[in-house]
Amino acid sequence: MRRITEVIRQHYEHLSPSERRVAGFIIDHLDDLATYNSVELSRQCDTSKATISRLFRRLGYSSFKEAREELRRLRQSGVPMPGPGLQAGGSLIERHFASESQHLQRVMQLAQTPLLAQVTERLADAQRVAVIGFRNSYPVALHLRQQLMQIRPAVQLLPQPGQTLAEELADLTDRDLVVLMAFHRRPAGFKTLLKTLLDRNIPVLLLCEQDSGLVTLKPTWMLELPLNSVSAFDSYALPMSLVSLISNLLLHYQLDHGRARIEQINQLYEQTGELDLNLNVL
Known part of the structure; x- marks a missing residue:
């Protein structure tokens, strides 16, 4: 083009x-x-x-x-x-935060629909959760995996560095859930991957940009988020906010189990000494 x-x-x-x-x-x-x-x-x-x-x-x-x-x-x-850096509507900084505020209204709208409740229930009930994100979607996928694994077991980030997907997908069944991050400029094989998952009856939660045109692929659940900003680069504040919301919804959906797992992880931190948990200030 x-x-x-x-x-x-x-x-x-x-x-x-x-x-x-x-x-x-x-x-x-x-x-x-x-x-x-x-x-x-x-x-x-x-x-x-x-x-x-x-x-x-x-x-x-x-x-x-x-x-x-x-x-x-x-x-x-x-x-x-x-x-442009400046317009009559205000500075680039002012316009940026006005745009972000408008985008956050989208999460509020989603929260009022049954969709997030359905996703939360599936995240709790799935035998395994596989989170997949390519290119710009990868940091969002990584963050979601990091949050979910503190609440429930068997959460994977796919593919592992330097690896391919086929061997990872072979064991997935209709009892699992794939969270597929598919924001702008997807790799060439993305649609084939999604179709393969759906053909194998594996439930898929698809997160993508607004007006992506991917609704025709008929994922199990689909959340379209506005990424546009006032200038050149997309904003991923909304996907990160949604990750936080989904994780908190899951935690409160199974609060006793979630608290017990968080406490177990904290005990392991103390035993292994991986983190400095001493909050005293010298």
Whole structure:
């Protein structure tokens, strides 16, 4: 897929002054550009619609609409798309935290549905829980595994470093649960993996970005989370918040068992001396 910034750089020297003004605006507002139409873009750049149309034809697009759709596809796939540092709406820092606050409302909405209750019950009842996360999803998967193993036994993080998945999946059954982290820019074999798990009747909880298009694969449970931020890089605050919520829900669902396991782990820390549990300050 072409990158519009690369195309602009290739043609920039041959653009007219008005076209250069539009090109500069595009580069500075990539993250916002997908929300504009040609009239709004011409107004922002103080130029005519004809100039906008001429520029995009020169850049190899049939229209501004085609370029806008390309930007939307890139952003949805997780390609970093830098936005402006400052806008009339406030500083980048202010806008960042406003966006994060809006995203957290999504977790609150999920908490009001039966879905999380179903997931919690399955996490408690599953014989084994396998957590799988690739690329940017891996830290979220690692954190979920670390939290769950303090509450229940038989929690795995797959695949192990340097290993493949087939031998790990061979023993999974319909009594187990796979938590599959599948955020932006998934590896090529991801859909095949999910289909294989479902064909083997292994329950799957799929965590992915909003509007992922993965609902057609029909995972057992699916949680779609907004990752978009005010600038180039996705925010994983919401997935991490959801991991904390799911872990706490599981702990309170089986509180006596969870407390007993946490206490057992703490006793082992003391016996092995792995952690410095002395809270006295010298």
